[in-house]
Amino acid sequence: MKKSSNSLPADMYLFDSPKTLQNPLLQHREVRSDSHPSTPGKAKMERNNHFGDVQSRSYNFFFVLCVSLFILMAGAYMLRSEGPSVEKKFIVRESESSIPDIWRSQAWQKSVRESCHVKREDGLVVLVTGAAGFVGSHVSLALKKRGDGVVGLDNFNNYYDPQLKRDRQKLLDRHGIFIIEGDINDAVLLKELFDMIPFTHVMHLAAQAGVRYALQNPHSYVHSNIAGLVTLLEQCRRANPQPAFVWASSSSVYGLNTKVPFAESDRTDQPASLYAATKKAGEEFVHTYNHIYGLSITGLRFFTVYGPFGRPDMAYFSFTQNILSGKPVTIYQGPNKVDLARDFTFIDDIVKGCVAALDTSEKSTGTGGKKRGPAQLRTFNLGNTSPVTVPTLVNILEKHLKVKAQKNFVKMPRNGDVPFTHANVTLARTELGYNPTTDLNTGLKKFVKCPTLEPSA
Numbered sequence: 001m002k003k004s005s006n007s008l009p010a011d012m013y014l015f016d017s018p019k020t021l022q023n024p025l026l027q028h029r030e031v032r033s034d035s036h037p038s039t040p041g042k043a044k045m046e047r048n049n050h051f052g053d054v055q056s057r058s059y060n061f062f063f064v065l066c067v068s069l070f071i072l073m074a075g076a077y078m079l080r081s082e083g084p085s086v087e088k089k090f091i092v093r094e095s096e097s098s099i100p101d102i103w104r105s106q107a108w109q110k111s112v113r114e115s116c117h118v119k120r121e122d123g124l125v126v127l128v129t130g131a132a133g134f135v136g137s138h139v140s141l142a143l144k145k146r147g148d149g150v151v152g153l154d155n156f157n158n159y160y161d162p163q164l165k166r167d168r169q170k171l172l173d174r175h176g177i178f179i180i181e182g183d184i185n186d187a188v189l190l191k192e193l194f195d196m197i198p199f200t201h202v203m204h205l206a207a208q209a210g211v212r213y214a215l216q217n218p219h220s221y222v223h224s225n226i227a228g229l230v231t232l233l234e235q236c237r238r239a240n241p242q243p244a245f246v247w248a249s250s251s252s253v254y255g256l257n258t259k260v261p262f263a264e265s266d267r268t269d270q271p272a273s274l275y276a277a278t279k280k281a282g283e284e285f286v287h288t289y290n291h292i293y294g295l296s297i298t299g300l301r302f303f304t305v306y307g308p309f310g311r312p313d314m315a316y317f318s319f320t321q322n323i324l325s326g327k328p329v330t331i332y333q334g335p336n337k338v339d340l341a342r343d344f345t346f347i348d349d350i351v352k353g354c355v356a357a358l359d360t361s362e363k364s365t366g367t368g369g370k371k372r373g374p375a376q377l378r379t380f381n382l383g384n385t386s387p388v389t390v391p392t393l394v395n396i397l398e399k400h401l402k403v404k405a406q407k408n409f410v411k412m413p414r415n416g417d418v419p420f421t422h423a424n425v426t427l428a429r430t431e432l433g434y435n436p437t438t439d440l441n442t443g444l445k446k447f448v449k450c451p452t453l454e455p456s457a
């Protein structure tokens with residue numbers, strides 16, 4: 001089996017300077033807007049009694065027609081615009097005439113090219129989607145620091161505080177990584193980009209994350225995790241050369257599977273959340289693109305990734321904020337008050353898995369949309385292999401924060417959560433040389449001591 005040729009030293013890429021707990025990053029809040037567009041007002045009907053029967057009947061017919069049309073249009077509008085503002089920022093260009101001037105500017109093109117500049121022999125040229133996100137920013141830095149060419153793509157949506165994404169962007173910028181502000185659904189932008197840069201690899205990490213938020217805004221999951229994925233795959237299969245494609249699936253695809261630890265060959269046809277369903281759908285789509293177009297594809301099932309500069313919507317982060325500000329934390333429990341457990345996986349281990357997946361990817365076999373032969377198709381669990389209960393997570397945080405938490409235990413709502421996750425990583429160990437080394441205690445200590453990469457500017 002091929003091993004990663006460029007394994008990363010444990011501390012090579014991030015978090016050089018420990019920070020205090022007063023770090024502003026801990027103040028990053030979720031800013032999802034739950035405001036849905038207001039429902040159209042009710043049509044008010046007033047009959048005119050002066051009309052005769054015929055006139056009255058045709059009036060009624062006309063009126064019913066108008067009301068029906070109105071309801072249809074209102075329904076269409078609501079379907080189109082339902083959900084919080086996360087979705088409203090998306091730009092989906094349909095023709096080249098809508099390309100903004102900035103993409104044609106020399107400065108923009110220079111930024112993209114310089115960012116993609118390779119500084120080591122046989123270095124990769126990687127498009128990282130979701131580069132301003134948690135995993136995306138860490139992976140981008142790791143690649144850049146070893147001499148690969150990296151350009152990011154991110155739509156900076158406001159699922160959580162976009163300032164955190166801007167802070168990550170600033171850091172990446174200081175390391176010579178340019179992040180293009182755009183959406184993976186923007187086919188015109190993608191074409192422009194691929195025409196300019198012959199990417200060897202795509203590291204696709206842009207997604208609508210979060211298990212429970214899918215109850216509030218299902219469409220944003222379909223938009224990013226399905227439509228966006230397909231738009232990107234369409235571009236990749238047309239590209240010449242076709243890049244190898246590595247992307248983030250999720251442990252959530254195991255859904256109601258009870259066989260532990262979860263192995264890649266276990267059932268994934270019982271998703272418990274809409275988020276999981278979109279990730280599972282993604283796995284089916286990539287299979288098709290591999291089969292028809294010869295794209296080399298590797299899917300990585302991440303298990304509850306945590307660490308510095310992480311996502312404020314996740315439990316370890318929001319619990320930390322609450323504990324520090326004296327607010328209670330809500331701890332869900334399963335049936336019979338069973339504690340929930342997660343195979344929490346530290347970001348450094350995940351980054352090594354991602355980089356190894358890129359390094360061991362074979363080339364795609366197609367050119368310009370035509371398959372020339374069978375291409376590599378792989379799926380790996382990237383977990384920690386030792387699940388920890390949520391109350392234990394809170395205990396560890398209390399210890400490192402030196403603050404007692406106010407704990408509210410509540411019955412797990414029907415929100416798409418699963419009772420536990422536990423990764424079997426035998427396959428990743430064998431084929432990627434993946435070897436998670438950070439336990440939750442050590443990882444949370446790093447998170448608490450160093451919640452951001454560097455002092456806020």
Ligand SMILES: O=C(O)[C@H]1O[C@H](OP(=O)(O)OP(=O)(O)OC[C@H]2O[C@@H](n3ccc(=O)[nH]c3=O)[C@H](O)[C@@H]2O)[C@H](O)[C@@H](O)[C@@H]1O
Nearest residue numbers: 209210211250251252302303304314315330331332340417
């Ligand atoms: O592994 C994955 O695939 C998924 O991991 C996380 O999802 P989750 O495991 O639900 O992570 P958290 O939101 O941090 O929740 C961790 C645990 O804390 C629990 N929790 C969460 C929030 C809360 O207020 N109380 C609480 O007890 C959850 O039920 C869960 O058992 C990520 O949010 C998903 O984007 C990712 O894909």
